[in-house]
Amino acid sequence: MTPSAMTPSAMERLWAVVPAGGAGTRLWPLSRALTPKFLLDLTGSGRTLIQATVDRLGPLVGDRVVVVTGAAHEQAVRRQLPDLGHVIAEPSPRDSMAAIGLAAARLELEDPEALIGSFAADHVITDEAAFAACVREAVEVAAGGLLVTVGIEPTHPATGFGYVRGGEALPGFATARVVTEFVEKPDPERAEAYLRSGEYRWNAGMFIVRATTLLDLLAENHPALAAGLRAIAADPSSLPERWPGLTRIAIDHAVAEPAAAAGRVAMVPGPFGWEDVGDFAALGAMTAEGPQGMKVIGDQSLVLARQASGLVVSSTGRTVAVVGLDDVVVVDTGDALLVTTYARAQDLKGLVDELRQGGRTDLT
Amino acid sequence: MTPSAMTPSAMERLWAVVPAGGAGTRLWPLSRALTPKFLLDLTGSGRTLIQATVDRLGPLVGDRVVVVTGAAHEQAVRRQLPDLGHVIAEPSPRDSMAAIGLAAARLELEDPEALIGSFAADHVITDEAAFAACVREAVEVAAGGLLVTVGIEPTHPATGFGYVRGGEALPGFATARVVTEFVEKPDPERAEAYLRSGEYRWNAGMFIVRATTLLDLLAENHPALAAGLRAIAADPSSLPERWPGLTRIAIDHAVAEPAAAAGRVAMVPGPFGWEDVGDFAALGAMTAEGPQGMKVIGDQSLVLARQASGLVVSSTGRTVAVVGLDDVVVVDTGDALLVTTYARAQDLKGLVDELRQGGRTDLT
Numbered sequence: 001m002t003p004s005a006m007t008p009s010a011m012e013r014l015w016a017v018v019p020a021g022g023a024g025t026r027l028w029p030l031s032r033a034l035t036p037k038f039l040l041d042l043t044g045s046g047r048t049l050i051q052a053t054v055d056r057l058g059p060l061v062g063d064r065v066v067v068v069t070g071a072a073h074e075q076a077v078r079r080q081l082p083d084l085g086h087v088i089a090e091p092s093p094r095d096s097m098a099a100i101g102l103a104a105a106r107l108e109l110e111d112p113e114a115l116i117g118s119f120a121a122d123h124v125i126t127d128e129a130a131f132a133a134c135v136r137e138a139v140e141v142a143a144g145g146l147l148v149t150v151g152i153e154p155t156h157p158a159t160g161f162g163y164v165r166g167g168e169a170l171p172g173f174a175t176a177r178v179v180t181e182f183v184e185k186p187d188p189e190r191a192e193a194y195l196r197s198g199e200y201r202w203n204a205g206m207f208i209v210r211a212t213t214l215l216d217l218l219a220e221n222h223p224a225l226a227a228g229l230r231a232i233a234a235d236p237s238s239l240p241e242r243w244p245g246l247t248r249i250a251i252d253h254a255v256a257e258p259a260a261a262a263g264r265v266a267m268v269p270g271p272f273g274w275e276d277v278g279d280f281a282a283l284g285a286m287t288a289e290g291p292q293g294m295k296v297i298g299d300q301s302l303v304l305a306r307q308a309s310g311l312v313v314s315s316t317g318r319t320v321a322v323v324g325l326d327d328v329v330v331v332d333t334g335d336a337l338l339v340t341t342y343a344r345a346q347d348l349k350g351l352v353d354e355l356r357q358g359g360r361t362d363l364t
Numbered sequence: 365m366t367p368s369a370m371t372p373s374a375m376e377r378l379w380a381v382v383p384a385g386g387a388g389t390r391l392w393p394l395s396r397a398l399t400p401k402f403l404l405d406l407t408g409s410g411r412t413l414i415q416a417t418v419d420r421l422g423p424l425v426g427d428r429v430v431v432v433t434g435a436a437h438e439q440a441v442r443r444q445l446p447d448l449g450h451v452i453a454e455p456s457p458r459d460s461m462a463a464i465g466l467a468a469a470r471l472e473l474e475d476p477e478a479l480i481g482s483f484a485a486d487h488v489i490t491d492e493a494a495f496a497a498c499v500r501e502a503v504e505v506a507a508g509g510l511l512v513t514v515g516i517e518p519t520h521p522a523t524g525f526g527y528v529r530g531g532e533a534l535p536g537f538a539t540a541r542v543v544t545e546f547v548e549k550p551d552p553e554r555a556e557a558y559l560r561s562g563e564y565r566w567n568a569g570m571f572i573v574r575a576t577t578l579l580d581l582l583a584e585n586h587p588a589l590a591a592g593l594r595a596i597a598a599d600p601s602s603l604p605e606r607w608p609g610l611t612r613i614a615i616d617h618a619v620a621e622p623a624a625a626a627g628r629v630a631m632v633p634g635p636f637g638w639e640d641v642g643d644f645a646a647l648g649a650m651t652a653e654g655p656q657g658m659k660v661i662g663d664q665s666l667v668l669a670r671q672a673s674g675l676v677v678s679s680t681g682r683t684v685a686v687v688g689l690d691d692v693v694v695v696d697t698g699d700a701l702l703v704t705t706y707a708r709a710q711d712l713k714g715l716v717d718e719l720r721q722g723g724r725t726d727l728t
Contacts, residue, residue, distance in 0.1 A: 029685070304715055307708075319700040319727055321393070321715055324708030325692070330701070336683040337696055339703055344671075344688030351668055351685055363683055 010143040011136065013114050014208075016057040017103040019096055020050055020069040020077060020121035025352040025364075026279040026345070029336035030313060033364055038121035039076055042277055043286070044297055049277070050121040051080055056128050057119065060135055066107075067121065068099040091243050097225065097254040098246045100207070101218060105233035108211040115142055117208040118251070124286060126273030138208040138268045141176045147217060147259050148208040149179065150270040151201030157191035160278055160346075162203040162252060164260075164267050179265040182257045201267065204274055207251065217255045217264070222247060225254070280329045280345040284311040294322060310342065336363050374507040375500065377478050378572075380421040381467040383460055384414055384433040384441060384485035389716040389728075390643040390709070393700035394677060397728055402485035403440055406641055407650070408661055413641070414485040415444055420492050421483065424499055430471075431485065432463040455607050461589065461618040462610045464571070465582060469597035472575040479506055481572040482615070488650060490637030502572040502632045505540045511581060511623050512572040513543065514634040515565030521555035524642055524710075526567040526616060528624075528631050543629040546621045565631065568638055571615060581619045581628070586611060589618070644693045644709035648675040658686060662696075674706065700727050 020038045024031030031037045038050040047055060054065055066086040069077050074089040088103060100118045107114040117135060125131050138148040151164050167180040182203065186194060194200035207214075219226035225247045232239050247254075259265045275286045287295040294305035298314040304321040305312075310328035312320050320332055329345055331338040340348075355364050384402045388395030395401045402414040411419060418429055430450040433441050438453040452466060464482045471478040481499060489495050502512040515528050531544040546567065550558060558564035571578075583590035589611045596603050611618075623629045639650045651659040658669035662678040668685040669676075674692035676684050684696055693709055695702040702712075719728050 029683075304718060306711070306715060318698075319393075319719070319724065321700065321702045321704075323702070323704035323711055323715065325689070325703060325705060328689070328703065330703050332701055334682075336685065337694070337701070338685045338687070339689065339692065339694050340685075340687035341689060347670070347687055351670060351687060354668060355683070360683065 010115060010139050011060070013111060014061055014135075014139050015064045015066060015103075015107050015114060015116050015211075016054075016061045017100050017116045017118045018050070018053055018057075018065060018067045018121045019099045019118060020067050020073065021090075021093060021099070022122060025349045027277070027283070028348050028352050029333045029338055029363065030331055033361075034072065035076070036073070036122070037277060039073070039080065042283060042297065043124060048080055049124065050077065053119060053121050053123070054081055054084065056125060056131060059128075060132055061117075066103045068103055069121075091240055093248075094243065094246050095248045096205075096251045097218070097222075097249045098229065098243075100251055101215065101225070101229040102232060104211040104214045105229040108215060108230075109233050112212060114211045115139060115208065116211050116214065117206065119206055120204075120276070122277065123204065124275040124277055126275075128272070130272035131270070134268050134270045134272060135208065137174055137176060138266075141170065141173055141266045141268065142208045142210060142213070145210065145213055146264055146266045147213065147256060148176070148266045148268060149256065150204050150206040150208075151267040152204045152270050152274045154195050154200065154202050157188060157195045158202065159185055159188055159191050161185060161276070163194050163200040164203045164265075165200050166267050170266050173268075176266045176268045178263065179260045179267045182252060182260050182265075184252075201269065202274075203252065203256075204270060204276070205252075206270070207256065208268075214255065217259050221258050222249065222254055225249070278346075279348075280311055280313075280331070280340070281342040283313075284329070284342060287311060374479060374503050375424070377475060378425050378499075378503050379428045379430060379467070379471050379478060379480050379575075380418075380425045381464050381480045381482045382414070382417055382421075382429060382431045382485045383463045383482060384431050384437065385454075385457060385463070386486060389713045391641070391647070392712050392716050393697045393702055393727065394695055397725075398436065399440070400437070400486070401641060403437070403444065406647060406661065407488060412444055413488065414441065417483060417485050417487070418445055418448065420489060420495060423492075424496055425481075430467045432467055433485075455604055457612075458607065458610050459612045460569075460615045461582070461586075461613045462593065462607075464615055465579065465589070465593040466596060468575040468578045469593040472579060472594075473597050476576060478575045479503055479572065480575050480578065482570060484569055484640070486641065487568065488639040488641055490639075492636070494636035495634070498632050498634045498636060499572065501538055501540060502630075505534065505537055505630045505632065506572045506574060506577075509574065509577055510628055510630045511577065511620060512540070512630045512632060513620065514568050514570040514572075515631040516568045516634050516638045518559050518564065518566050521552060521559045522566065523549055523552055523555050525549060525640070527558050527564040528567045528629075529564050530631050534630050537632075540630045540632045542627065543624045543631045546616060546624050546629075565633065566638075567616065567620075568634060568640070569616075570634070571620065572632075578619065581623050585622050586613065586618055589613070642710075643712075644675055644677075644695070644704070645706040647677075648693070648706060651675060 022036050024036035041048045068088045071089045142148045163183045165181040167178040170176040290296045292305040293309050295311045296303045303312050306323045308322040309326045312330045314332040327342040329340045352364050386400050388400035405412045432452045435453045506512045527547045528543050529545040531542040534540040654660045656669040659675045660667045667676050670687045672686040673690045676694045678696040691706040693704045716728050
C-alpha cells in the first residue's frame, strides 16, 4: 500500500465498469430479450436504468465508463448513451467474471494502477450523494489492494440476494469493515437469522478493486480464465476465438468468496437506498401509491381503482380499471397483457419459456 | 275460451315483441351505452344476442317480429337484422310496460285476436326445441285469456331475479300451472327459502298474452297508460307528443302482479337452459372452461393461464397471461381494460358513472 494510493488520485484512476445483461423474464411483458430491464425507464424519471446508472457515475468518473453488454444490445446501448466512449460487446453470455474481468484486463494494460468499480446497469439508487461518498471510501480502501464490496442494510429477510458478513472495522477508514464471509442466497429461515444477527448485509454485486488485484485474485483460483482474459486484452482480435472457451462463472464465486476466506475483502456500507428491481413486487415497493391506493407506472389519470391495491404498469394510453383485488399486478403493453399478484411475481419464467416454445419469440 | 283458440291458428296470430334496451354497465367495458349487451356476440356463436333471439323466434312466428328499442340503437338494430320488418324506436326510455304495451296496441288494431309473446333481446337460451315447445303451450293457454309467464327452474338462490310461485295445475294443459304470486328480487335468506320450497321459479320476463287481454289488464290498473298507448297506436303521429307523458313502469308491476292476485296468470315451466348474462359472473357461468382452467371468450390460443381460473374476454389480438389468481375477470378491449373478480362483477356501475362524470363518455 503506497501513500499515493490514499490520495485523491486514486479516484482519478477509477473506471466504472457497467455490466448490462440479464434475460428480463421476471419483468415480462415489460422487459423482453431485446429490451431487457436496463433499457427501460422503470422509475418514470424519463431516463432508462442504464442511463440513470451512467448519469450517477458521471460525477465520480467523468467519461471513464465501460459498458459490457451482449452483442444483441450494443446498438440499443449506444442509442441510449450517445456520448458513451467505451462499449465492450460480448459475443455470447459468459457470466459476470468474464464480463468484468475483460474490462479489467484492458484497463490494466493502459494503466497498471487503474481501479475499477463494477455497478450493474439495472439497479435503482435513490440517494446519489450517499452513493458517491460510499464509492469514494471504497476506492480509498481498494487502492490499498483489497477487493471492496458494498453492503446494503437489509430491510427484510430477502431470499433473492447473497449476503456479506461484516467483521472488524478496518483501521483508518470511516465505515469500512473486513468481510469474513460471502454467503449465497439463503432459505427463509437463514435469511431471518441473518437479519436478526445484524452482522449481515445484502451483496449488491458492486465491487471496487484495482484491476490488477482482481485479475491476480482470479489467477489464484481460475488461472486459465485470468490468462484468457489477459490474452484477449493484449490481442483484441483474438476475442471471437477465445471468448467461447472462457469459464462461465459469477464474480462472487470466482473471486469474492475465496478472497473473503483469505481475509482480502472489505465491505463499505451503502446507506443510499438501493433496489435491484428484480420482479414486479420490487418494482411496486419502489413506486409511490396513487390517490386511489393503486401504484401506477404510466399515466395515473388513466387508472381507476376501487377497493384494489397493487401495481399497474401501462404505456398504451388505454384506461385500466381494477376492482376488488389486492396486491394485484397488471402490466399492459401493446402486444401482451399480464395479470398476476405480487406473491406470484417471480413465477414468470415458465410462462416466457412456454411462449418461446410456442414460437411467440416476438413477445419474449 | 273458444275452441278455435286451442287450434294451431293461435300460433299463426302470435307476434314476437322483443324489447331491446338496457344500459349495459354491468358488462363494461364490453358493453357501452351505444353498444349494449344485446348488440354483442357474447357466446362466440357468430351471432349477437339480438340476432340469436330473432333466429330463435323465426320457426315460431316467421317475420311477425317487432323490436322495440331506443332511438339511439335503431340504426344498429337494423344493420344487425336487415330483414327485420318491424322496429319501434322509443324517443326516450319509458320502461317495459310502455315498450311492450305500444307494440300490443298496434297489433290489437290490426288483429283483435292477435297474441304477443315478449322475449328480451339479450338472454341466452340453449335448447331451442324445448323453448319452442314451451312457447307453443304458453300460446294455447294465452289464447284462452290468461296472462302467461315462463318460469325457469332455479339452479341457485339468485337474488337478481324476481320469482313466480306456481299453484295448481291448469286443467287441459301439459305443464301449465296457475300463478299464485309474483315476488320481487328477494334477499339471500328468502331466495334460499324459495329454492328449498320447490314452488318458486325465476321470472324470466317472458310474457305470452292476447294483445287485448294485456291492454285490458293494464286499463284496470293504470287506465291513463293504457289509453295513452291505444291513442298512439290509433294515431302514430302523436307518438312524440304523447310518449314523454307515459308512466314509467315495468310490466311486472303494472300488470303481472295485480293479475296474479286476481288469479288471471298462468306459468309454463321453461326447461330450456336460460341465462340473462347479467354480469361477468353469469357470462363466466355459461362459458366452457379452456384447457388451462381459464374460460375464454375470444381466441383461446392467445390466453396463457397458470394456477388461475376465471374469465378472460378479449378481442384485441393481444396475448393475455394470468398467473396465480382465482375467479378473476379480465376484459381486454381496444380502449379500456377491466380487471376484477366474479364476486365483484356487479359493482361496475359506480366505475362507469365515474368515467362519465370525468368526461370519458367515449369509454362508456
